[in-house]
Amino acid sequence: MVPPFIVQAGMSTEDYQQKNSHYVKKRIDKQPAGLNFYEYRWPVKENGQVRVEAGNASFVIPNVLSTVGILDAERPEAGIYDFGINSGFTSEEFIEHDLARTTMMNHLNSLIVAGWKPYYRYFSSPRLLGKQSFEFAIEDGFYSPDPTYTPTLEEWMKLEFGGVWSFYYQDNFLEVSFDRNSRFLKATEPGVYLVTHKLISRDEKGRSLYQGEERDKWQSLWSETVKEYKSKRYEKEVELIQQGYRINTRYVEPKIHPDDPVEPDNVDELLAIIEQHAIE
Template sequence: MMKGILPLVVFLGLTASGVALATPRLPFEFTHGDSKSMKLSLVRISLGDPKKSDLNQPGSSVDNHPSGTNFFQYDWIDGNLGTLEFMHGKHSFLIDNALSAMGTDANGVPDGIYQWSVNFGVSPERVDTHKSALARIESLFSDLRRKGWVRYIGINHPRLSGRQAWNYIKLNPVYSLDPNYMPTMDEWKATIRKMPHWVFYADGVYLDVSLLESNAEDFIDKSTYLLTITFKNEYSFYGIGYFPGNSEKIANWKKLLPAELQKYHADRLKTEAVLKEQGYAIDTTYQDPPIKALQGSPSNPQ
C-alpha cells in the first residue's frame, strides 16, 4: 500500500547529503541586473490535492517515477525569478525571488502532496551583503508570525530561547533556532556556515526554513545565499520523519508515534536537567503542537 515511500526517503536523503557535502559554490545562479526587469509570475502551491496547486504554468513539470512517487517541479530560468504563494488558509504567505520548487506525493498515500520544498534568494542579485540576508530573514519571520506560524522545537530537544538557543547549535548543529531572536552581525557571521534552520507550525503543517551560504569567489562583505523552505504535513513530518526508510512503520505511524513521542520527551527532560546545571534557562512556557491525526486517540500522550 505504501509503494514508493522507501525510494522517496532514499531520494530525499541523497538530496540532503548532496547539500551537506557540496562544494562551496552553490548549485544555482542569479542574474545581475535591475530587479524591475525581472518578470515575476505568481504560482500558488498547497499540500494535499494536487489540483489545488498551479501545476500547468510555464516552467512546471511532472515526473511520475516508476516507484509510484510523483514529483511536481517548477524552475525559473533566464533571470525570471518567481513569486510563490503557499496556500494554507489564514496562514498563507508569499515567497519572492523563487528559484525552484518541488512537491512530492506517492501512490497509496491518501494525503496527496505531502511535501513542498522551495528554493529562493535574498534578492534578485547573485550576491548579497550579510546585513541584507539577515534583514530578509527577519522580514520573513515577521511575516510568518503575523500569519499565525509558531516556533516548533523538536520533542527530544531542550526548550531554549533567545541567545541561549542560538548558542546551543555549537553543541547540537541540528537544533532549530528561535525565530524571535535576531543575532548580532558577529553572531550571524560566525554561524551561517553551520547551515542554521528554524522550524514553525500552523494547523497541522510544519515549515522548516534553512540557509546555505557560500563565498567561493571571495567577495568583500558579501556572500551568495540560498534559502529553502520545506513544507510538510503530519504524515511527512511524523510518519516519514520518525520512521525513515521503514515502509511498514510509516504505514502505521499513527499507532506507533505516541510511544516514540514518550521516549523522545524523556530524552528532552534528561538534556534539560543537564543544561540547567550548566546555567541554561528552560522555557517552560513552550507547548508542543497538537497532532491533529492523533486527536481522540486513547494512546495520544498529548
C-alpha cells in the same frame, strides 16, 4: 503579471494543476519507488513568486528559483504532502551578509505575525529561547533557534552550515533554512545564499519519524516513540540547566496525533528540576 505559483501541504494533483495553470512547463518526474516529483524551475534571471497557502497564515516567497512537491503514488489521497521551495534573499546573486541576516529575521518575524508558531522538534530538542537558543544552534547545526531572537552579525556568521527555523500552523509544518556559499564567508564582503522553505502536512510530520514499513504504522507507534524522545529532551534540558540555561516551559506542543499531548512516565524528578529553572 503572472500570478504566484501556489503550493499547499496535502493539495491534490488536480488543484496543483488548476491553480498553477499559467505555468505550462511544469514537470512530473515519476520514480520507480512510487514517488512522483512535481517540479517547476524558473528561467535564469526570471525568478518567480510562490504563495504558500495556509489559511490566515498564507504568505508569499519572492525571488524563487524552483519548487518541488512530492506525492506518494500509493497514497494519492494524501495529496502532495511535501514542498520544497528554493529562493534567494534578493533577485541578485550576491548580498551583504548583514543584509541577509536582517532580511531573514524580518521574514521570520512576518511569519510569526501571520500566525506561525515556533516548533521544537521531538528529537530531544531542548526548549530554549533568545540568545541561549542561538548559542545552542551554533553548537548543534540541526537545532532550530528562537525565531524572535535577532543574532548579531558575528553570531550569524558562526552558523557554519546555515540555519534552520521550524514552525507550525494548524495542520501545516514549515522549516525555513539557508545555505551559504563557502567561498564567500568574509563578513565584510558580499556572500551568496540559497534560502529553502520546506512545507509538509501534519500526516507527513507524523510519518517522518519512521522509516520503511513503519511509516504506514506511525499512528500506532506514535505514543511510545514520543515518550522516548521527550524523555531525552527532559534529560538534555536538565543537563543544560547545569550549564546555566533556562527552559521555556510555556511552550505548547502542536497536536500531531489524536492522543497528543503524549508525556513519558517516570520523569517527575526531571520535570521538577526543569520547572525550578523555567523562564519566567
